Amino acid sequence: MILQGLLFAMFAGTAVGCAIGMVFHRNPVHCALLLVAVLLSISGLFVLLNAPFIAALQVLVYAGAIMVLFLFVVMLLNIRGESPLLTTGSAKGFGILFAIIVFVELLWTVLSPSTELSAPTSMLPRGFGSPAAIGRVLYTVWLYPFEITSILLLIAVVGAVVLAKRKFL
Amino acid sequence: MPAAVIPLLWFQILAALLFTIGVVGVLVRRSALVIFMSIELMLNAVNLSFVAFSRQHVSMDGHIFVFFVMAVAAAEVAVGLAILIAIFRNRDTASVDEVRLLKG
Numbered sequence: 318m319i320l321q322g323l324l325f326a327m328f329a330g331t332a333v334g335c336a337i338g339m340v341f342h343r344n345p346v347h348c349a350l351l352l353v354a355v356l357l358s359i360s361g362l363f364v365l366l367n368a369p370f371i372a373a374l375q376v377l378v379y380a381g382a383i384m385v386l387f388l389f390v391v392m393l394l395n396i397r398g399e400s401p402l403l404t405t406g407s408a409k410g411f412g413i414l415f416a417i418i419v420f421v422e423l424l425w426t427v428l429s430p431s432t433e434l435s436a437p438t439s440m441l442p443r444g445f446g447s448p449a450a451i452g453r454v455l456y457t458v459w460l461y462p463f464e465i466t467s468i469l470l471l472i473a474v475v476g477a478v479v480l481a482k483r484k485f486l
Numbered sequence: 487m488p489a490a491v492i493p494l495l496w497f498q499i500l501a502a503l504l505f506t507i508g509v510v511g512v513l514v515r516r517s518a519l520v521i522f523m524s525i526e527l528m529l530n531a532v533n534l535s536f537v538a539f540s541r542q543h544v545s546m547d548g549h550i551f552v553f554f555v556m557a558v559a560a561a562e563v564a565v566g567l568a569i570l571i572a573i574f575r576n577r578d579t580a581s582v583d584e585v586r587l588l589k590g
Contacts, residue, residue: 318491325492329500336504336527340511345519352523355504359530362500365492366541371549375533378556379526383563387523390567394574396519403514404583412513419509423502427495437542439491451549459550466557473561480568483575 324365332358345396349387356380368446497538504531516581518570522563529559 332355339351356379363372390396403409444450455463504527511524533552540548574580 321492325496329496332500333503333507336507339523339527340507340515340520345517348520348523352526355527356530359534362497362534363537366497366537368537368540368549368552371533371537371552374553374556378560379530383526383560386563386567387519390570391519394571394580396517396574396580401516404516409514413510415513416506416510420502420506423505424499427498427502437491437494438544441544445544446546446549451546451553454546455550455553462554466554469561470557473564477564477568480565481571 328358328361501535
């Protein structure tokens with residue numbers, strides 16, 4: 318419990334710190350690298366939650382594929398840090414106010430006594446969160462959504478190619 | 487091996503915090519690229535919440551949902567960055583304050 322608490326504190330601290338850094342950093346490349354740090358710490362949290370397959374997927378898909386896409390676009394377009402970092406005018410104050418309202422609302426929901434739950438059990442079924450167990454559920458109960466996801470990805474590929482073509486917009 | 491017994495509440499509060507940071511990024515930044523990154527951050531906060539509830543209820547449906555969220559996020563990033571490239575090619579900027587064709 319002590320070790321797990323320490324690991325949780327470490328991953329959570331890294332995630333929150335790097336997330337704040339990402340939002341307020343000027344250089345887009347640094348923003349992308351800070352986002353990688355956030356994603357890797359969330360992957361560590363997934364391991365703490367007995368979800369090894371999701372943790373591996375997080376590293377592969379997010380920290381691997383999606384971040385490379387971001388870095389490609391930064392370097393392809395040669396985007397530099399914009400001179401006023403934040404939006405100007407009333408949008409900034411309104412945005413921060415709105416974010417505070419969202420946070421209070423989320424905390425209210427999380428801390429409300431109606432969602433009182435017992436401590437998570439330490440007795441897990443064998444193979445909980447393993448690739449084999451997830452695959453069994455995915456290819457039986459969730460087969461149709463899984464197949465529809467492949468169509469979605471195909472549409473995304475076609476859309477990305479068409480949009481990135483010259484003289485489109 | 488004893489499994490993790492970190493309370494669900496900790497993960498929920500962390501997810502709320504990360505989601506809020508993502509909201510701030512979307513609402514406050516000017517660079518469309520960083521706005522995309524903030525959206526990824528919000529999706530990840532929700533994923534963390536899903537997995538935490540999955541652990542609490544000893545059900546793997548949350549893991550499956552995270553899988554689908556990741557697939558949708560990958561599709562969203564591919565299309566979104568393609569749109570960003572198209573905008574940058576025409577307007578030579580990635581700032582959302584400059585691109586306001588629909589604003590009138």
